[in-house]
Amino acid sequence: MNNMRRIGVLTSGGDAPGMNAAVMAVAQAARRHGVSLIGIKRGYNGTLCRSNNIADDMVELDLDTVLDIADQPGTYLRTARCLDFLKPEMQLRAANNIREMGVEGIVVIGGDGSYKGAQALCRQGIPCIGIPGTIDNDLAYTEMTLGYDTAVNSCVDDIRAIRATSRSHDRPAVVEVMGRHCGDIALKAAAGTGAEICIVPEVSWSIPDVAERLSRLIAGGNLRATVVVAEGAWDSMEPYDWRRVLREHNMLVHDDDPISTRFLTRVLRCLTGCEARTTILGYTQRGRQPSAYDSGFAFEAGVLAVNLLRNGIGNQVIGVKDSRVFFMPIDEALRQKRPFNLNLYNTINDL
Numbered sequence: 001m002n003n004m005r006r007i008g009v010l011t012s013g014g015d016a017p018g019m020n021a022a023v024m025a026v027a028q029a030a031r032r033h034g035v036s037l038i039g040i041k042r043g044y045n046g047t048l049c050r051s052n053n054i055a056d057d058m059v060e061l062d063l064d065t066v067l068d069i070a071d072q073p074g075t076y077l078r079t080a081r082c083l084d085f086l087k088p089e090m091q092l093r094a095a096n097n098i099r100e101m102g103v104e105g106i107v108v109i110g111g112d113g114s115y116k117g118a119q120a121l122c123r124q125g126i127p128c129i130g131i132p133g134t135i136d137n138d139l140a141y142t143e144m145t146l147g148y149d150t151a152v153n154s155c156v157d158d159i160r161a162i163r164a165t166s167r168s169h170d171r172p173a174v175v176e177v178m179g180r181h182c183g184d185i186a187l188k189a190a191a192g193t194g195a196e197i198c199i200v201p202e203v204s205w206s207i208p209d210v211a212e213r214l215s216r217l218i219a220g221g222n223l224r225a226t227v228v229v230a231e232g233a234w235d236s237m238e239p240y241d242w243r244r245v246l247r248e249h250n251m252l253v254h255d256d257d258p259i260s261t262r263f264l265t266r267v268l269r270c271l272t273g274c275e276a277r278t279t280i281l282g283y284t285q286r287g288r289q290p291s292a293y294d295s296g297f298a299f300e301a302g303v304l305a306v307n308l309l310r311n312g313i314g315n316q317v318i319g320v321k322d323s324r325v326f327f328m329p330i331d332e333a334l335r336q337k338r339p340f341n342l343n344l345y346n347t348i349n350d351l
């Protein structure tokens with residue numbers, strides 16, 4: 001036991017449901033063991049102490065305040081992307097500021113980018129523990145990231161509502177969900193709603209093939225099929241002159257317009273003759289109250305993070321395997337390659 005007297009906690013990258021619950025758990029565990037807790041504001045920005053007022057960068061966290069926000073969406077500590085933190089001189093400055101505040105270890109709640117920041121701090125001699133706070137579920141070493149379950153539930157709620165309206169009007173729907181590099185939200189949301197077509201960044205796809213499948217569904221009497229598209233699906237799209245199709249139907253498109261969900265819907269309308277509509281779910285997926293699963297995971301992860309630091313164990317990340325919370329070295333976790341559930345993908349798209 002190395003008996004840390006003061007630790008810090010920060011949230012970084014995109015906000016995720018459950019970040020506040022994790023901060024609360026860290027605060028509860030810290031109070032239980034007589035460790036004081038510093039909340040670092042706006043991701044790694046807070047470690048650089050660039051504000052005129054130190055309270056805008058680092059504040060002593062009061063458990064009662066944190067208890068009040070535990071079930072709230074968003075992150076009380078605020079979050080940000082701090083590009084300066086990529087510079088080694090800024091990482092050194094951060095480590096010095098952290099030491100000056102008497103902070104002996106940090107709990108970093110964020111995604112893979114934030115974990116790289118944590119690795120950098122570890123290299124500067126500040127022990128860090130990572131909690132995987134991101135809705136994307138794009139970290140290979142853990143079955144679930146914090147916020148993913150809530151985001152999927154949010155998509156399922158919304159897609160159900162969209163499907164009800166699609167049914168009323170006999171119109172297909174094209175729904176974009178988040179996931180710049182990872183199709184997990186799209187996959188689970190499609191499976192959870194019976195959506196007929198799912199498009200993800202991990203699997204190559206083509207517009208003519210999607211149009212053909214949609215036409216077959218329509219011909220078979222399904223006039224209100226749902227196409228769920230992950231926002232990063234364009235990376236795996238086969239080349240196709242979709243602008244030509246739009247122009248042939250007298251639709252306005254510029255040569256430098258990138259493909260997007262709205263354009264995809266328009267092209268599908270041209271190719272199938274259906275009245276498809278677009279919905280982009282966007283931030284509704286991130287700003288939700290955490291699900292029971294995410295709140296529970298946040299609690300276990302937050303308590304474990306404090307216990308690890310108290311025991312002198314740093315440079316680790318927390319995850320879930322076989323429904324159990326575990327930890328492993330950050331370097332090893334970041335080296336792992338994420339497996340994609342191709343079986344589920346094929347099941348959805350083959351039906």
Ligand code: ADP
Pocket residue numbers: 012013014043044080081082083084085086110111112113114115116117118120134
């Ligand atoms: P996420 O953590 O959700 O993946 P980002 O990729 O935007 O989100 O990363 C969040 C922040 O983590 C960045 O703004 C930056 O401050 C820090 N970060 C990302 N990559 C690195 C890196 N290679 N080295 C140091 N810090 C990094």
Ligand code: F6P
Pocket residue numbers: 013014015134135136178179180181231286
């Ligand atoms: O939180 C992850 C994520 O939702 C990605 O799926 C998405 O591409 C990105 O964040 C967008 O975040 P922002 O608009 O905050 O840059």
